[in-house]
Ligand SMILES: Nc1ncnc2c1ncn2[C@@H]1O[C@H](COP(=O)(O)OP(=O)(O)O)[C@@H](O)[C@H]1O
């Protein structure tokens with residue numbers, strides 16, 4: 106596959122495929138004893154097996170001599186691979202960040218989604234089992250097939266009777282396999298493990314990846330961006346597992362591929378700050394142009410693979426400038442057990458924006474206020490200076506957060522969207538007024554009833570006091586739950602496969 110369409114299955118002589126692979130993988134020679142990972146091109150007389158992936162492991166001498174540097178690592182797909190990606194909180198930039206000219210501030214969180222890939226020696230080539238053991242019935246099995254005409258790899262769910270579809274998993278699988286364009290894909294099991302903060306749950310102590318005992322569809326999300334962290338970790342895990350690549354050395358490939366898959370699964374092109382944070386970590390974000398993804402045709406199109414590879418390999422004009430919360434500033438999230446329907450809210454705001462002649466003034470004013478908070482937070486010293494800088498900046502941070510909230514409420518009223526609903530206003534105001542050292546809080550991202558986010562001066566017991574205040578704050582549906590998650594700047598991370606022993610035991614000998 107690659108640059109020219111419809112030249113037969115997986116033709117690595119194609120130059121686009123060659124350079125795409127060079128971009129991603131350190132190739133070593135193909136071991137004749139392995140059953141996976143080597144290729145024969147159709148032009149060299151390859152036999153394509155019934156699932157479309159080449160079953161044989163013996164490359165022809167011609168293919169070998171012409172492309173020896175392009176063969177997949179001998180360990181690809183044979184070992185266990187574990188990767189995690191963080192959730193996010195968009196402290197400033199909700200809605201405005203949808204414009205490439207506006208800036209957002211997104212913090213990556215210590216709440217991560219892990220994906221662990223293990224070989225499935227008994228499985229057929231091209232078969233995948235994906236499970237999410239924290240949820241009832243969350244197992245999806247797939248058969249992947251290369252149609253051989255340069256359209257996307259097809260991924261068919263084979264247990265559709267027992268499990269509802271998981272479009273994020275299926276699309277991430279489809280996009281990663283299409284991008285990799287492997288001639289043979291080893292049977293693989295992927296296990297998803299999500300930190301507890303992603304869902305409303307009882308307060309700690311809980312097991313590390315608590316079994317919620319309900320179907321995924323019944324879990325209450327807190328708004329930390331589960332699908333973006335999942336798609337990013339899943340994509341990274343597949344790229345790494347199936348090519349033995351150090352994915353950390355190819356972050357732009359991972360980012361672009363995960364953005365493409367996430368947008369396709371969502372059926373819309375969002376600003377992408379969540380996938381950016383899942384990949385790169387905390388950053389000042391300015392989005393890519395949505396037209397970048399418009400270049401990728403429908404998966405059934407015979408130019409799909411070539412366009413996907415080309416788009417993923419290219420550098421997208423966007424900004425994701427690393428930031429970290431300075432040691433003097435703490436961040437805490439409070440789950441109000443609500444959750445929000447972001448797509449509907451975004452639609453209403455964008456409709457208002459299109460139809461109201463004065464909307465640009467409101468928009469620009471909000472972006473200016475966001476920038477002003479971003480500047481003061483990112484200019485704080487990155488090392489501890491005994492709290493001098495934060496003491497000086499504290500009133501200004503509080504004022505700027507207040508200014509943003511005023512502008513956000515005004516935008517919400519004009520667009521008819523409860524971005525900061527009255528109950529959240531009351532909560533944010535109560536914390537800011539009652540907890541000494543609390544600098545202010547926002548309803549992050551699209552707003553609504555997602556977990557609220559506070560900044561505080563991280564000195565003495567301010568953090569503990571803030572958490573205590575939240576845990577006593579009475580809402581209509583109970584008290585607020587302070588989440589465990591803190592800002593943790595790192596994006597995607599390769600995990601130690603030995604670090605899941607407690608998890609195996611907890612899930613009754615789950616094989617990882
Ligand atoms: N732990 C998980 N295991 C499997 N799939 C998950 C998990 N968490 C999230 N997902 C996928 O992501 C979807 C939720 O995405 P979305 O509604 O966009 O929420 P969010 O705002 O948290 O990203 C789920 O329906 C499921 O497809």
Ligand SMILES: C[C@@](O)(CCOP(=O)(O)OP(=O)(O)O)CC(=O)O
Pocket residue numbers: 195198199200201202203328329330331374375376377378379447451549550551552555
């Ligand atoms: C409105 C937005 O600018 C921000 C939405 O942020 P959230 O953090 O609310 O996102 P979800 O996790 O998908 O609900 C839309 C966007 O930037 O895509």
